[in-house]
Amino acid sequence: MSDAIIQSELLDHKANHEQKLCQILTVQELSVLNDRSNSKGLVQLAFHLTIMGCSGYLWATNFGNWSVAIPALLIYGFSLASMFASMHECVHRTAFANNRLNDSVAWFSGLLSFYNSTFFRRYHKWHHRYTRVPNKDPELTDLKPSNLGKYLLIISGLPWWWGKISGHFQVATGQFDDFPFVSEAARAEVIRSTRWQLSIYAGAIVLSIAFNQPWFFLYWLLPLLVGQPILRFILLAEHTGCTLDANLLTNTRTTLTLWPVRFFMWNMPFHAEHHLYASIPFHALPKAHQLLSKHFTHIEPGYLKVNWDIITNS
Template sequence: MSEEIIQSELLEPEADTEPNLSQILTVQALSVLNDRSNSKGIIQLALHLTIIGCSGYLWSANFGNWSVAIPALVIYGFSMAAMFAPMHECVHRTAFANNRLNDSVAWFSGLLSFYNSTFFRRYHKWHHRYTRVPDKDPELSDLKPSNVGKYLLIISGLPWWWGKVVGHFQVATGQFKDFPFVPEAARAGVINSTRWQLGIYVSAIAISIVVGQPWFFLYWLLPLIVGQPILRFILLAEHTGCTLDANLLTNTRTTLTFWPMRFFMWNMSFHAEHHLYPSIPFHALPKAHQQLNKHFTHIEPGYMKVNWDIITNS
């Protein structure tokens, strides 16, 4: 199956389960919002990588000066974990107008954030096609925050780490029994992509061992361990507590948050807008929110509020 077909399927809603989108945004209004931009994507990516580089430098240069090192590590770790956001945007091929650039940045972003973009594209296609539909949406197989203990476990990132380690191993060894969303024609490509990614991690570990320096741990593993709980805190808000059906006006949440969070997450906080119209690029989502917000059931004033509601309703 070609990447163009995959992308088309990812962006095309199921006619018998989705709201009538033509009654919400006109074709003309959507075409304006759909305008992709290489320059806006490059500026966003450059700023994101600059923060990773600067915070990583402060973390490495201030061992022992923990009043600087610890905040730097938190920013470094979260900005690294948040590379999930450009990977997600590039998988939709909306971050840039150039699709080769989308695919390359998606893979690189996944490498930093411990996702594999080639695998994630198939997984995410099903998540969009069957959002919140039981037994179809692959995200529904994740651990649910049904009590405070499970909530804290999810926020810790431990289930995510376990799932990624096991999942990457299964894919790299050609075990797709648990991944029905990966079509047989795409499996060879997914396997090769995952093996290359794991090979880079193994090489980085080997270099750290050879030079006798804990570089892999200090500059990738530990930062991601620190950053993942913040990312989990954000991602839990996207669908938790929303309806378990195919209604995109009720099954996804938009969370209104401050600018730094919107920046790191590439405007993914406007998640209901994104699910309703996945073709809208990240830089147009705030404008889309202005036109669409009155249609959504779940719009919340901040991630603290959403997570508190998740805890109290557990």
């Protein structure tokens, strides 16, 4: 049997399976959960940015007083890196009821977290369409934690930094050979968006040099370097060790964690629920968990447990 036929059968199986899964929630239950809200999204965003601003201020004004500066840097760095979660929610256009607001916040969040939302929307659409399907899901091209050394390398964030720098450069220069999920019709928009984003970074670097101040390094690059390992620690739990197939009940993990982590991650730890019903906004995922948890194979009591299992099973 040819690879093309096998792949076609895989996709047909996924489509049929997803159709059956969509019958878990009733139409009425899903309609209630799907209700998007500008106010809930704005409150979440405002609190996230407020914590980022306050921790950033403490970091900037307490050099030398390391008992304050270091915890502030950790919080600031993670709040900056976890703007990825805000972008992710907005890319799904579920953070707000207004799609223009979703798109604007997605781009701003990507700017802060070194993602590009215009590119990520296409990438992430394929990740959801082909979740854990070999040779289809773009996330499966990432480095795997197959041993302790690779695990530590992934957690360091270094492969992520290299991927983002090289990826942004490829997109900005119109090289899409490695990105089949970006259609030809979307390429001009993705290129334009990426170039604008890189221009802002370049402008921030120029201002830092012009005023002979390490602003770009101290208030963006260094905090993001600090925050990325925490984000990697969380994101590694979403699918690692789950099944390599199209079964949404077994190929994604929900991790039960502390409220601050759920807050910064916009309830993304309820990841199995999100993959099963991507239309459900962040604020309704805890309720969805109550209705769906008994159907999932992978529900873990915390990120320490998940990462320990990843290390011991690698």
